[in-house]
Amino acid sequence: xxxxxxxxxxxxxxxxxxxxxxxxxxxxxxxxxxxxxxxxxxxxxxxxxxxxxxxxxxxxxxxxxxxxxxxxxxxx
Numbered sequence: 001x002x003x004x005x006x007x008x009x010x011x012x013x014x015x016x017x018x019x020x021x022x023x024x025x026x027x028x029x030x031x032x033x034x035x036x037x038x039x040x041x042x043x044x045x046x047x048x049x050x051x052x053x054x055x056x057x058x059x060x061x062x063x064x065x066x067x068x069x070x071x072x073x074x075x076x
Contacts, residue, residue, distance in 0.1 A: 008045060008052045016046040016055065022063050029059045 021029065031043045031054040042058040 004052055009047055013045050013047055013052070016048040016053065016060075020060070020064065022066070024063055026053060029055050029063060031056045 016026075016029075026048055033043075034040050034056075040056075042056050044055055044057050046053050046055045
């Protein structure tokens with residue numbers, strides 16, 4: 001895993017911060033492969049806390065715009 005993190009960082013993969021997550025857990029924006037293959041167009045790799053994560057940009061943008069998180073919507 002460390003080798004993958006180093007390779008992604010070397011390629012200039014963006015870093016995700018706690019500020020980007022607006023106090024939410026990283027699990028809120030992790031890719032769930034909605035299309036079954038992760039080929040939906042929203043999947044992007046980010047570095048967070050020294051590890052690579054597959055992130056759904058659609059979920060991330062909803063969190064950053066102050067919309068309800070997916071978990072909050074599921075609870076309704």
